[in-house]
Amino acid sequence: MGAVDTLLRPDARTLASLPNVTTQLASGRTMSHLKALEAESIHILREAFAESTNPVLLYSIGKDSSVLLHLACKAFAPGRLPFKLLHVDTGWKFREMIAFRDARVAELDLDLVTHTNAEGVARGIGPLTHGTDIHTDVMKTQGLRQALDLHGFDLAFGGARRDEEKSRAKERVFSLRTQGHQWDPRRQRAEPWRLYNGRKRPSETMRVFPLSNWTELDVWLYINAERIPVVPLYFAAPRPVIARDGGLLMVDDDRLQPRDGEVIETRSVRFRTLGCYPLTGAVESEAATLEDVIGETLLSRVSERAGRAVDHGDAASMERRKQEGYF
Amino acid sequence: MDIGIAADFNLSDFVAAHEGKDQLRLITCGSVDDGKSTLLGRLLWETQMVADDQITALGSASRRHGTQGDAMDLALLVDGLAAEREQGITIDVAYRFFTTDKRRFIVADTPGHAQYTRNMATGASTADLAILLVDARTGATPQTRRHALIAASLRVRHAVVVINKMDLVEWSEARTREISESARALCDGLGFESVVVIPLSALDGENVVHRGGSCGWYTGPTLLEHLETVPVLPARPSPFRMAVQWVNRPDPSFRGLAGEVSGSPVRVGDSVTILPAGQTAKIARILGQDGDVAVAHAGTAVTLLLDRPVDVSRGDVLADPAQLAQVGRAISARLLWYGDTPGAVGDRFLLKLGTRTVTAKITSLVGRVSLDTLEIEPATTLAPNDTGDVVLTLERPIAYDLYSESRSMGGFVLIDPETFDTVALGLVQAAARVPVAPSDSHTRSLAKAVSYRALGSIATATIAWAYTGNLGASLAIGGVDAVSKMAIYFVHERLWDRISFGKAKHP
Numbered sequence: 001m002g003a004v005d006t007l008l009r010p011d012a013r014t015l016a017s018l019p020n021v022t023t024q025l026a027s028g029r030t031m032s033h034l035k036a037l038e039a040e041s042i043h044i045l046r047e048a049f050a051e052s053t054n055p056v057l058l059y060s061i062g063k064d065s066s067v068l069l070h071l072a073c074k075a076f077a078p079g080r081l082p083f084k085l086l087h088v089d090t091g092w093k094f095r096e097m098i099a100f101r102d103a104r105v106a107e108l109d110l111d112l113v114t115h116t117n118a119e120g121v122a123r124g125i126g127p128l129t130h131g132t133d134i135h136t137d138v139m140k141t142q143g144l145r146q147a148l149d150l151h152g153f154d155l156a157f158g159g160a161r162r163d164e165e166k167s168r169a170k171e172r173v174f175s176l177r178t179q180g181h182q183w184d185p186r187r188q189r190a191e192p193w194r195l196y197n198g199r200k201r202p203s204e205t206m207r208v209f210p211l212s213n214w215t216e217l218d219v220w221l222y223i224n225a226e227r228i229p230v231v232p233l234y235f236a237a238p239r240p241v242i243a244r245d246g247g248l249l250m251v252d253d254d255r256l257q258p259r260d261g262e263v264i265e266t267r268s269v270r271f272r273t274l275g276c277y278p279l280t281g282a283v284e285s286e287a288a289t290l291e292d293v294i295g296e297t298l299l300s301r302v303s304e305r306a307g308r309a310v311d312h313g314d315a316a317s318m319e320r321r322k323q324e325g326y327f
Numbered sequence: 328m329d330i331g332i333a334a335d336f337n338l339s340d341f342v343a344a345h346e347g348k349d350q351l352r353l354i355t356c357g358s359v360d361d362g363k364s365t366l367l368g369r370l371l372w373e374t375q376m377v378a379d380d381q382i383t384a385l386g387s388a389s390r391r392h393g394t395q396g397d398a399m400d401l402a403l404l405v406d407g408l409a410a411e412r413e414q415g416i417t418i419d420v421a422y423r424f425f426t427t428d429k430r431r432f433i434v435a436d437t438p439g440h441a442q443y444t445r446n447m448a449t450g451a452s453t454a455d456l457a458i459l460l461v462d463a464r465t466g467a468t469p470q471t472r473r474h475a476l477i478a479a480s481l482r483v484r485h486a487v488v489v490i491n492k493m494d495l496v497e498w499s500e501a502r503t504r505e506i507s508e509s510a511r512a513l514c515d516g517l518g519f520e521s522v523v524v525i526p527l528s529a530l531d532g533e534n535v536v537h538r539g540g541s542c543g544w545y546t547g548p549t550l551l552e553h554l555e556t557v558p559v560l561p562a563r564p565s566p567f568r569m570a571v572q573w574v575n576r577p578d579p580s581f582r583g584l585a586g587e588v589s590g591s592p593v594r595v596g597d598s599v600t601i602l603p604a605g606q607t608a609k610i611a612r613i614l615g616q617d618g619d620v621a622v623a624h625a626g627t628a629v630t631l632l633l634d635r636p637v638d639v640s641r642g643d644v645l646a647d648p649a650q651l652a653q654v655g656r657a658i659s660a661r662l663l664w665y666g667d668t669p670g671a672v673g674d675r676f677l678l679k680l681g682t683r684t685v686t687a688k689i690t691s692l693v694g695r696v697s698l699d700t701l702e703i704e705p706a707t708t709l710a711p712n713d714t715g716d717v718v719l720t721l722e723r724p725i726a727y728d729l730y731s732e733s734r735s736m737g738g739f740v741l742i743d744p745e746t747f748d749t750v751a752l753g754l755v756q757a758a759a760r761v762p763v764a765p766s767d768s769h770t771r772s773l774a775k776a777v778s779y780r781a782l783g784s785i786a787t788a789t790i791a792w793a794y795t796g797n798l799g800a801s802l803a804i805g806g807v808d809a810v811s812k813m814a815i816y817f818v819h820e821r822l823w824d825r826i827s828f829g830k831a832k833h834p
């Protein structure tokens with residue numbers, strides 16, 4: 001890190017110095033950036049819906065999915081959501097995630113479809129036995145493709161954001177998948193103005209990312225502003241964890257056992273992203289409220305994906321996963 | 328890991344500060360090696376958008392791929408796809424975000440190569456401001472001129488000429504003045520609302536966010552100060568429009584028109600005209616992003632309810648009755664060609680403008696536009712990255728505005744009807760006349776005149792001979808008749824060809 005020190009790093013932002021102002025919006029015509037982001041996402045949701053025949057919302061239960069679902073409800077209000085939700089269940093999600101999912105579905109009267117790769121289950125595929133790559137490929141990527149094919153969904157909304165990872169910065173809002181759900185960089189379309197081209201041939205599908213221009217901070221501020229419920233795992237609480245490979249894993253059920261020399265301890269932790277519990281690192285934190293979480297996000301010097309085992313490895317790996325249809 | 332929370336962090340104060348922020352979209356343009364990636368990396372770095380683990384990754388990547396020896400290469404922060412990193416160039420449009428206490432910024436980062444004008448046009452289509460990057464050693468180049476032209480023709484309102492690498496010319500004031508004059512001359516008359524010149528060094532950061540001691544003579548704003556204060560709202564408001572995205576009918580009692588407001592605000596009680604059909608109705612209710620509102624401003628996603636049942640479907644446009652959009656079946660347009668296969672007269676496409684998609688045919692290719700001189704050269708096709716002026720004839724009338732008046736109602740894309748790839752970006756420049764029914768060519772008119780006349784004159788000569796019995800005189804009469812009437816017929820035929828009365832309506 002010596003090289004890093006050669007650059008003068010500006011002092012970390014001190015929250016105390018943030019201006020305490022309630023700015024009057026100039027001439028009442030500029031929109032706050034959150035409302036502008038909301039409007040853009042609603043526009044994208046409506047365009048995609050109008051240009052598809054059987055769309056579905058990929059619901060991964062995380063905070064981005066929660067925001068996406070909230071925006072979709074707004075886009076098609078006052079009616080009921082005019083399409084289904086799909087959850088690809090790898091069988092390794094946190095139990096609290098599943099409970100939260102079922103509660104939301106009941107509350108909002110949603111049509112939920114769940115899918116688990118039965119062939120993967122038959123082969124006994126799991127993250128602890130087969131490692132991150134195989135588990136993610138079989139249970140998540142292939143599971144998703146199976147579900148899309150099975151139900152004939154021609155368009156899938158996802159909650160991915162461009163700020164999540166460097167290679168994502170170039171992802172289109174409407175991302176065309178050729179036959180077999182492949183991502184071909186040369187077939188990706190220009191998106192001038194807000195003109196999205198949703199047309200595709202019968203063998204092709206579309207992935208649409210209405211949150212493309214949001215950042216992690218925008219997502220939290222929006223969750224706060226709109227009072228959107230999220231899985232409690234995002235907030236700090238005492239939880240049983242094992243320290244492994246430089247991270248903290250939560251013991252969500254007895255499939256995760258301490259190895260020699262490891263102990264299960266109770267620590268105050270929370271999660272910045274949610275996925276399969278043996279692949280999702282917890283961070284030690286006392287941030288038990290939304291206010292604390294936003295404060296921590298602002299001060300945090302670690303990017304949100306650092307806790308995800310799936311994103312480690314070489315820088316080109318994300319892009320390879322994308323070509324394989326992971327997103 | 329120990330992440331402390333500032334003891335006096337107050338969420339409502341923070342949210343209040345955030346609520347006041349607006350959003351500026353900008354595009355960075357420069358030739359390869361002008362320092363675009365370094366500048367963007369610098370902005371992200373200085374505004375704290377870089378996390379610690381990214382810095383660690385950057386440290387090791389800098390030693391492997393960087394151009395800065397052991398020091399960190401900020402350019403690697405914004406370098407995207409793996410294949411591109413190998414080549415050391417970026418070849419697409421990438422979007423980055425940063426936030427300051429005053430504003431949130433969305434940056435479209437596009438490549439500098441001449442052959443990638445299409446990517447630049449895409450990035451410029453939504454930008455409020457363009458950064459035109461110039462190397463202090465070389466000054467403005469024809470490439471700078473081309474970038475300024477593309478930005479201006481896509482109606483980017485503000486230009487900032489950034490003179491980079493000032494450290495390599497000893498922060499020379501004379502050099503700055505020289506480049507500033509040539510750069511201003513080059514932006515002159517392009518229609519930018521503002522042109523500002525800022526000398527800086529992306530590498531050491533001076534004049535990007537902070538002032539340094541190297542150029543005391545410079546009294547203007549730093550780059551970030553300028554970006555934070557340049558006006559986001561257009562100087563002159565355009566008339567109200569809303570392209571209908573979807574007709575929302577959850578139950579028989581509710582029929583809402585979903586879309587996004589552009590131009591002037593719309594209020595409950597306002598009259599609107601539905602185009603292209605032309606019926607008028609009043610706004611009975613406006614559902615905004617958070618429920619019922621009395622007025623909706625530009626950029627708001629709304630669902631409008633009308634006071635009477637009128638026939639409206641996706642693709643229709645609601646417009647201010649006092650300032651209607653144009654409606655027509657033919658437009659003159661400037662195209663920026665993306666497609667791998669060239670476009671030519673007679674080719675058919677799907678045209679998407681606003682929320683309407685119609686079949687369109689190129690009925691005339693006026694020529695290719697040189698982005699260096701703006702002159703129009705004759706051409707028979709438009710190849711990838713060409714810019715050209717065409718006339719498009721549409722299968723049915725659409726509502727539109729000129730691009731010079733409205734980006735959302737004057738910009739369109741052309742879509743290949745078989746692959747559905749987007750093949751061109753288009754700007755409406757004027758209404759055009761629908762070409763008239765296929766007419767006879769001059770030679771065909773002439774041939775018809777000759778054959779008709781030959782028959783007619785033989786008849787005339789025969790009749791003359793029958794009356795006079797004088798063969799010589801009869802042939803002479805037939806000959807003169809043939810020549811004079813042929814001339815008269817030809818002129819008559821060409822005159823009629825110019826009159827549309829009684830012709831078939833469609834091409």
Ligand SMILES: Nc1nc2c(ncn2[C@@H]2O[C@H](COP(=O)(O)OP(=O)(O)O)[C@@H](O)[C@H]2O)c(=O)[nH]1
Pocket residue numbers: 357358359360361362363364365366394395402491492493494495527528529530531
């Ligand atoms: N001396 C100096 N070098 C710079 C400056 N900005 C960029 N460079 C160098 O110019 C080269 C090209 O920069 P890069 O950001 O990769 O250019 P890009 O191709 O426009 O993205 C690199 O070696 C940079 O380190 C500057 O302000 N001063």
